Amino acid sequence: MKPPLYTIRSLVHAYDGGPPVLAIERLSVAAGSILGLVGPNGSGKSTLLKLLAFVEKPTRGEIRFKDRPAAPFSDAVRFQVTLLTQEPYLMRRSVHANVAYGLKLRGRSRDCRPQVAAALSLVGLAAERFADRKWYQLSGGEAQRVSLAARLALQPEALLLDEPTASVDAASAELIKAAVIRARDQWGTTLVIASHDRQWLYEICDDSLHLFRGRILESGADNLLFGPWQPGPSGFWHKPLAGGGVLRVPPPPDDQAVGVLDTRAVSLTAPGAASPQGLNTLDGVVSRLVLEKNTRRIVATISVGLLALTVKLDPERLQALHLYPGKAVRIHFAPQAVAWCDPA
Ligand code: ADP
Numbered sequence: 001m002k003p004p005l006y007t008i009r010s011l012v013h014a015y016d017g018g019p020p021v022l023a024i025e026r027l028s029v030a031a032g033s034i035l036g037l038v039g040p041n042g043s044g045k046s047t048l049l050k051l052l053a054f055v056e057k058p059t060r061g062e063i064r065f066k067d068r069p070a071a072p073f074s075d076a077v078r079f080q081v082t083l084l085t086q087e088p089y090l091m092r093r094s095v096h097a098n099v100a101y102g103l104k105l106r107g108r109s110r111d112c113r114p115q116v117a118a119a120l121s122l123v124g125l126a127a128e129r130f131a132d133r134k135w136y137q138l139s140g141g142e143a144q145r146v147s148l149a150a151r152l153a154l155q156p157e158a159l160l161l162d163e164p165t166a167s168v169d170a171a172s173a174e175l176i177k178a179a180v181i182r183a184r185d186q187w188g189t190t191l192v193i194a195s196h197d198r199q200w201l202y203e204i205c206d207d208s209l210h211l212f213r214g215r216i217l218e219s220g221a222d223n224l225l226f227g228p229w230q231p232g233p234s235g236f237w238h239k240p241l242a243g244g245g246v247l248r249v250p251p252p253p254d255d256q257a258v259g260v261l262d263t264r265a266v267s268l269t270a271p272g273a274a275s276p277q278g279l280n281t282l283d284g285v286v287s288r289l290v291l292e293k294n295t296r297r298i299v300a301t302i303s304v305g306l307l308a309l310t311v312k313l314d315p316e317r318l319q320a321l322h323l324y325p326g327k328a329v330r331i332h333f334a335p336q337a338v339a340w341c342d343p344a
C-alpha cells in the first residue's frame with residue numbers, strides 16, 4: 001500500500017507570536033484522495049492549506065510528505081504540491097507567460113506551448129484566443145482559471161484549493177470543478193479543497209474535515225449551534241429560535257459557547273410525530289438532499305427558521321419518509337447530544 005501523501009503530527013501554528021490558530025494532533029491524507037475542509041471563517045482552513053503547500057512553516061510539530069520529513073520552503077517538496085489561493089495571483093504578463101512560469105522554474109519550459117495549451121483547455125480556455133492575452137484582459141473568473149491552469153500544467157502530486165469557486169461566476173465555477181476532478185482522475189492528483197460549497201464537497205470528497213477555531217471537530221459532527229444561551233427550567237439552557245421552537249442544551253461553559261450536535265444523534269420523522277419525553281423537537285423543512293460519495297448515505301439539510309441542521313440518512317429511511325426538498329419534517333435529538341467546543 002502507498003504511504004499517505006501527508007502525515008501530520010502534533011501540529012500547532014501561530015502567526016507572529018500570537019495565539020495558536022491551528023492545532024492538529026494527527027491527520028493523514030491518502031494519496032489520490034479528495035479531502036474537503038469545512039468550517040466558518042477564521043477556523044484555520046487557509047492556514048492548513050498554506051502549511052500543506054509548505055509555504056508557511058509550522059510553529060510546532062511536523063508535516064511528513066510521502067512518509068519523509070519535509071522542509072518548508074524547499075523546492076524538493078514545493079515542486080510536488082501547489083496551492084491555488086482564493087484571489088488569483090497573476091503576473092503582469094501574458095496568459096502564456098503565467099501558465100508557463102511554473103514549468104520554467106522547474107526547468108521544463110522548452111517547447112512548452114502544447115503543455116500550456118492543454119492546461120488552458122482543461123479549464124475551458126482556448127489557447128488560440130487566450131494565450132497571448134494580457135493579465136488585464138481577463139474577467140475575474142477567467143483569471144482564476146488561468147491561475148488554475150498554471151497549476152495543472154505542473155501535473156502536481158497535490159493540488160490544494162482555497163475557496164476556488166467563491167469569487168467567480170457560475171460558469172467558471174463549473175469549469176474549475178470539472179478541471180480539478182479530471183486532474184485527480186488522469187494523474188491521481190491528491191486534492192485538498194476548502195470550500196463553502198458543501199454540496200460539491202459532499203459529492204466528491206472521500207473525507208471531510210470540520211475545522212472550528214483551529215481544531216478538528218469529531219468526524220460526523222456537522223452542526224454548530226451558536227448562543228446566546230439562557231438558563232431555563234430543569235437544568236437545561238435555552239435559545240429561542242426564529243419562527244418558534246426552542247433549543248435546549250446542557251449547561252454551557254459560558255452563555256456564548258458554541259455547541260456541536262453530532263448528525264448521528266439526530267432523527268427525523270413526519271411532521272406532528274410525538275417525541276419521547278425530554279428530547280428537543282423542532283419543526284423544519286427539507287432544503288437540500290445530497291448523496292454523500294464515500295458513505296452512499298443521503299445528507300439532508302433541514303431548515304428550522306434561520307438554523308440549518310444536517311442529518312445523514314440511509315436511502316431506505318429517505319424512501320420511507322418520502323423526503324423531497326420542500327417537505328415539512330420534525331427533528332428530534334437529546335439535549336445531551338450537544339457537546340461544547342473548547343473555548344477559543
Ligand atoms: P479560514 O481560512 O478558515 O477563514 P484562516 O486560516 O485564514 O481561516 O485564519 C485562521 C486564523 O488565523 C484567524 O483568526 C486569522 O485572523 C488568523 N490569521 C490568518 N492569517 C494570518 C496572518 N497572516 N497573520 C496573522 N493572523 C492570521
Ligand code: MG
Pocket residue numbers: 045046047162
Ligand atoms: Mg480562508
